[in-house]
Amino acid sequence: MLEKDVLVIGAGPAGLAASIEAGKYGASVLLVDLNMQPGGQLFKQIHKFFGSSAHRSGTRGYDIGKQLLKEAEESDVEIWMQSTVIGIFPGNKIAIEKGLDSGEKEMVTMQAKKIIIATGASENAIRFKGWTTPGVMGAGAAQTMINVNHVKPGQKIVMLGTGNVGLIVSYQLMQAGCDVVSLIEAAPKIGGYAVHAAKIRRAGVPIRLQHTIIEAKKGADGCVCGCVIAQVDEHFQPIPGTEETIACDTIALAAGLKPTMDLVKLAGCKLTFNGPFGGYIPLHNERMETSCEGVFVAGDTTGVEEANTALEEGKIAGISAAEDLGLLTADAASDKRAEIWDRLHSLRLGPFGERRMIEKEVVMDEYKERIGTPSPIQ
């Protein structure tokens, strides 16, 4: 059976950073991901990042992705793309449906001394009449189509949600040549940063606050041909008589994300519910180890944040795995983690970040209370 020191699942910023870090200290690392290219969602982020220079502010997401891929190569990380982990068993045995160059799939079982789960997040759907009609999609899906695949999801777009994803994707759809008709927001104010909203407004696109979509209109071809919006009251309930129909062929939903928990659950990691982090997440300690011994987590899987925090958490997971493999002394690992936690604290500042810093502490306190010491995969 194939044996590796570390198996990392998910080749986004967290998984890549974890692989690079573990590889750097001499661990043999296998990184698997179901997508065609590594990089996770970095390659669709064509805007410049915010933050300090330590966190590559002013750099576009895809350039960070390129840099990480280069570092992964230098660290001798083995990468399997189009490969899906479908089983995690006692004794850290893993079943992987491996994608072959021929396009065929092959079942591989392997054993990893340490497992790092960095499977990211998935977009939340908003349910209204006709929400499953072709043409209704996640804002991230629309962003992937234009920025990675270079094909527009449609011509006339209505965006639901004005958080940073809704605002940035709207602007990027315009850059790709789409006609963004309107942005719809249930809250009385815009959710994301003013700097992004300003770009939308300068382009003359209306942002309809205190409105929601109540129906996707289906055309004769079975696909979206418009949407019905309505004003909402203070309880976010549509007000009868305020309905308006907007012609469009695409409705993009930017209603937040939730951690992708399938493999965390499969491994049997203990969970907690955390609203600010997007839903159920694995309990973990300051080493990013879960309730399962030798199973680490990093990135959006531990609570939805952003690429920089995912990178830093990935590094911690990689360091902890290397430490447990005896490749790094406890003191050295502890010092390195402390440095990264300092940087994470500086990232988790401001109105959005501070709440997450507090919630991180809550999660780790709960780990101490409920788990204390991790036990092997059952």
Add this chain to the structure above:
Amino acid sequence: MCLRVDHHVILDCTHVGDEVEITVDGKVIKAYEGEPILAAILNAGIKINRYTVKRKEPRGLFCGIGQCTDCAMVVDGKANVRTCITPVKAGMVIKTQDGLAKGE
């Protein structure tokens, strides 16, 4: 219909793969080798990838990153292929999937 992004202020949209032909429900369309099947057929104006098992409702692109399975189609006789994460190869034969569809 052409939905390709050819000019972009930031991105270089040059195609890496060769232009090839694939067949979708008997119709020949142009595609670039290596791009997701979903991107090629969307560009050709095809938005419905499958019909649901019970109610036979149409489904199309929803997550675009291999999570939701709404874009599953029958590819070269194999059912339930997620077209958003499966690259185009010259001569592929693709069919709209009806329910769970059986492979051939």
